[in-house]
Amino acid sequence: MEQLQHFKSRWQRFQYVECVLYAVGFGGLVYLLTKNLGFGLVGFMVAFGIALVLNKPWKIKTESVIAFVDAHVPEAGFSSGLLTLPTDQLSNLSLLQRHRVASRLKDLMPKLMPPHHLQKAALVMFGFILIGVLGRYVLGDFSSLSSKKGNNKEQIQFAPLDSIQEGIEIPELTETKITVAYPSYTGIPSLNTSNPNIKAVEGTQITWNLTFDGEVQEVIMDRMGELIPFSKNGEQYQLSQPLQSSGFYSFTFKDLEDNAYLTDLYSLEVTPDNPPMIEITDLNQYSYFEYNDDKTIPLNTQIFDDYGVNDAFIVATVSKGSGESVKFREETLQFDGSISKGNKQQRLKKLLDLSQLKMDPGDELYFYVEAQDNKTPTPNIARSETYFAVIRDTVTDEFAVEGNLGVDLMPDYFRSQRQLIIDTEKLIQEQPDISEYDFKFRSNELGFDQKSLRLKYGQFMGDETELQDAPGQVSAVEEETHTDEDGEEKDILDGYSHKHDSENEHNLVVEHPEKDEEEEEDPLHEYLHNHSDPEESTLFEKSLKAQLRDALNIMWDAELYLRLYQPEKSLPYQYQALEIIQEIKNSARIYVHRIGFDPPPIKEETRLTGDIENIKNVDKNESFEYEMTFAATRKMVARLETLINGNSQFTKSDNTLVLEAGNELAQKAVSEPVKYLKVLQGLRDLEKTTNRTKEMYVQVQKNILSVLPKVESNPGKGARSLDEINLLYLKELGDYE
Structure with a gap:
């Protein structure tokens, strides 16, 4: 029974394939005749449905399969029907025959072909497609003939500008020949066409040749208002123009009776010659090398151009030194191998060796790829992004202290606020890995550096000495000062600080003898400008002085938390101080820029006299005429x-x-x-x-x-609605009565 079912399924599949072949042939015929894919799909579905209704593959029954097997397989002995009957209804002889038939059909059924007409369906399909191809050719030839006989929009057609008298013979344009000669570097051959709508690359030479059946006085091209006459060459009128910009043009001519004739507008479209495209692969924007590294850079470049690449090279610039002593050396490097000029795609390679460029530690290399196409007379030039390569400098200046010296000759007196922030962040990061003694020692040293920086900026405020803490703040040193068992004061920071950490550390300022507490008051003090007073200092204008005073106060807080071994709390104050210092620097730059103003001299004889006889008011009136667009x-x-x-x-x-x-x-x-x-x-x-x-x-x-764009709206009073609340509000303001 299973063997018969497999055969039945194969028979049905063959029937479905036949239906598909018929449908493909008819759908292809419809598509070729109409050149519409939608109509072709509709034809396919219709033909497939009709073929299914006629063949009815789903109606193939088991009885038909048994009859076909008995008729075409003699080994079945007309007993294949026994395979479909239940075994309990068969006699012993029938069971024996059933077993014999099943064993014989097991090898024969896979080789038995179901009844089909696949060859016929394939011939019908190819026949439909062939008919469609022939029909398309006939229709296309007929349409081309009809277009030649009728009016063709791609042909130049003249029409009279004014009404003409009857009986006048109108000259007829019998031949139009337009030659489009592309630039030689493009490699595109010249094109002859009769279509006046032209699209070509910039620099193309276009030649129009018009032949008339009749006498014509003159032929003129109107190119967006520019009138260009044709030259007569035998029976033809000829004009040659280079294509430089997009636009529109038309033709006019006059007959012997001075009647004018005009054509439609035709387009001239310029296709730009784009510059080359440069692509550098597998290379980082910045490359850093140590002194012992292999200082080579593999440069893989791909260059694309629409009409061919003419040349490509590498521009490398080596910088040596720093500051005002920096020097630059520029070199042009060629790629490995020769460039195939004229190819639209180039794959170039170069191994940049920094040693061959005579680069030393601390030197920097800037390089980019430049390419040119073969456009004439002026090629298009393109360049890639700039890439950087740096050899790290191994030489740094370090100050050392000899073992027999009692002091550090080169301490970091005035470390910048930015350096303090970096060192503080580094200390916070390394706190878990260092001992408590080292942590407190480094924190206290940073506090000392912060104090030194504060004193340095205090000099700009006129502070020649700063022997007291800020108002309202308790000295961190005093907080850390305790009394020992013998009654003597003991500084607990003594183990974490240098001996020079005092009020006048390293003799930064000159010691002055203390003045008598009961010094006689100067009666002119209120009328003098005392430069020794920090608040009277005029090194900065008042706003800058206030900003700098704020920075100094913030530095007090930053130093306080460093002294208390809490650098994480000191860090926000350091950032605030850095921001204020940066603003002061920018303000100082603006102030320097302003001093360049040179005011006119003042006449001393008329100063403060109040004479305004020669002073007149300036009353300037200007009128503008509004010009409407279009x-x-x-x-x-x-x-x-x-x-x-x-x-x-x-x-x-x-x-x-x-x-x-x-x-x-x-x-x-x-x-x-x-x-x-x-x-x-x-x-x-x-x-x-x-x-x-x-x-x-x-x-x-x-x-x-x-x-046409809309007219620009002019300013004016528009309608508005006011509710009762708005009216009351306006009345209170006195604007409404």
Whole structure:
């Protein structure tokens, strides 16, 4: 029974394949004739449905399978039906025959082919496709013949500008030949066409050859207002122009009777020659090398260009030294191997060896790739991003203290606030790994450095000495001062600080003898400008003095927490002090810039006299005339409305208005040709007498309004609504009565 079911399934699959072949053939025929994929899919579905209804693969029954097997397999002995019957209904002889048939069909059934018509279906499919191909060829040939006989929009067509008398023979354009000669560097061969809409690369030479059947006075090209006459060469009129910019053009000619004829607008579109594209792969923007490293940089570059690469090289600049003694050396390096000039894609390699560039520790290398295409006469040049390579400097200046010296000759007296922040953060980070003694010692040393920096900035405030703590603050040293058992004071910071940590450490300021407490008061003190007073110092203006005083006060707090071995609390104050110091530096720069002003001299004889006889008030009035955008185009819309209503006829002044409106829109059409081409063509059609109809006026007006921008709104008083609460509020303000 299982063998018969497998055979039945294969039979049904063959039937479905036949239906698919019929459907593919008919769907392909529909697609080729209509060239519409949607119609082709519809034809496929219809044909597949019809084939299914006719073949009905799902209706193949087991009885049909048994009859086919008995008729085509003699070994079955017309007993294959026994395989479908239950064993309890068979006699012993029938069971024996069933077993014999099953064993024989086991090897024969897989080789037995079900009844099918696949070859016929395949022939029908190919027949349908062949008919479609032939039909498409016939239809295409017929359409080409009809287009030659009828009006072709790709052919140049002339129409009279004004009505002409009957009986006058109009010259007819019999042949149009346009030669598009691309620049030689592009490698594109010249093209001959009759389509006046031209799209080519910049620098292409375009030649028009027009042949007329009849006498013509002159032929002129109108290229966006520029009139260029044709030259007569035998029976042809010829004009050659380079393609430099996008735009529109048309042709006009006059016959012997001075009747003018005009063509439609045609487009000239310039395709720019893009500069090369440079791609550097597998290279970091910054590369750092130690002195003992392999100082080489593999440079893998890919260069692409639309018409071919002409040259490529590496520009490398080596900088030596620092500050004012820095020196630069620029070199041009070639890639390994030769460049295949003219290829659109280049793969170049170069191994940059910093040693060959004579770079020493501390030197820096800046390099980039520059490429040129083969555009003539001036090639396009492109360059990649700049990459950096640095050899780290191994030489640093360190100050050492000899063992027989009692003091440090080069202490960090005035470490900057930024350095203090870095050292404080480093101390916080290393706290878990160092001993408590080292932590407190380093924290106290940072407090001393903070105090030294505070004293240094205090000199700018006029503080010649600072022997007392800030008001309202308790000295950290006093807090750490205790009395020992013998009654003598003992400094607990003695183990964590240098002996020079005192009020006048390292003799930073000169000691002055103490003045008598009962010194006689100076009666002129209130009337003098005392420079020894920190608050009277004039090194900075008042605002800068206030900022610097704030920074000094914040440094007190930063030093306090460093002395208390709490650097994490001192860090925010250090950041605040750094920010204020930076603002002071910027303010100082601005102040220096301002002193460059040189005021006019003051006449001493008229100073403070109050004489204003020669002083007059300045009253300056200027008037500006508002110019509306697209003024001629807006007038054209109003004029078209009059023509649509039939109140007047098209006049010569309307021709001038059409020309002005076209020139306004042509400026926009260069950047957006698709949007404005239809509008310009409609305006050009109005110059022809045959097109001056009401329907044409309506269509042209509609096209103009679709691209015309809205009028800019002028400032003015607009309507507004006020509720009762707003009225009461205005009344209270006295603005409303």
